[in-house]
Amino acid sequence: MRIVTTFVLCGLIILGGYAVTTVASRIRASRAEAATAAGPAHERVPSVKVRTLKACTVEDRLILTGGVLPWEDILVSAETGGKIDWQGVKEGDRVEAGQELVRIDMRLLNAHLDQARAQEKLAAQELQRIQSLAEKGVATAQASDKVSADKEMAAANLRLVEIQLQKSVVTAPIRGIVDRLFKDKDEFVDTGMPLVRLVEMDKVKVSVGVPEREVGNFAPGATAIVILDAIEGREFNGSIHKIATTADPSTLTFVTEIAVDNPEGIIKPGMIARVRLVRRVCPDSVTVPIFSVMTVENQRFVMVEDSGVAHVRPIEIGIIQDDVVQAVTGLKPGDRLIVSGQRELIEGDPVQVSEVLD
DSSP states (O other): OOOOOOOBOOOOEEETTEEEOOOOOOBOOOOSOOOOTTSOOOOOOOEEEEEEOOOEEEEEEEEEEEEEEEEEEEEEEOSSOEEEEEEOOOTTOEEOTTOEEEEESHHHHHHHHHHHHHHHHHHHHHHHHHHHHHHTTOSOHHHHHHHHHHHHHHHHHHHHHHHHHHHHEEEOSSSEEEEEESOOTTOEEOTTOEEEEEEEEEEEEEEEEEETTTGGGOOTTOEEEEEETTSTTOEEEEEEEEEOSSOBTTTTEEEEEEEEEOTTOOSOTTOEEEEEEEEEEEEEEOEEEGGGOEEETTEEEEEEEETTEEEEEEOEEEEEETTEEEEEESOOTTOEEEEESGGGOOTTOBOEEEEEEO
16 A cells, blocks of 8 residues: 655745744645555545635724722711601602702701791890990990890801701702612601612713723723623623722722713613723734634644645734734735635645635
């Protein structure tokens, strides 16, 4: 039986005055079966599929994982103590900025207000009477000064009660959703005690940690794509809202916030998100499928077809995008890349193109 010898690919390619390293040393499988006793060997021309390469734009992407946060998360606290007389919202309600949420001890404060107004009115009348007597020379200057001071104290007390009354009406500082109520009607609260948690959901932010070596590639305003595992089949447009000026000491990354509009309210705080950022864009690039690239002794190469003959093309790869890679050198638009059967070929093999793919 006649044995077909093993072929070794070994060649030196000169491109643009620079030497390209050898692609050789790839052992090729046997290309023909032994002849039968009755006849000679016949070698079949391999059938291949090719793809005509076109220029395209390639994005150098960075994928980061983060979490969704509400755009605003505010804890509304009591500014005065007392019993909750009225509560106008419940958990899950949507409120507008300035809307009343809770009223605290309104009846007692209203009584104090009436008392302060009466005292201020009486003091004003007494001051007017003393001033009239002083003009007639009956009242002393000391009496006039005392009544004038009483009038100022009564006016100050009235302003104090009015301020307390304003503080007893708790309003929403932002437009948002009532996430939690900490106290119910008729319960007592002290000054500074939390009453309501409000979150703004019309817009959310996604917080991610950008590594030190990458943070220089991005700036506020840069676009981003947000993908949520909980919401299949959708991508959300966003933009970088803020980049921390210092690194987080626990992760050594720079916390970056991505702003995303959420008019439907379907993005919920706490969801896990993947953020796609673009480092740079390379127009007029040539890309090839990852599976079409072969490696021999750290040299990457592909096979192309020209006039029915297979040729080796050493390449340098750049950006990896999904299942394709950028060919920085070695290929140009119009080349016919062999994408099926290429691993059984060597330089100069005749081939038959069975299909040209888009």
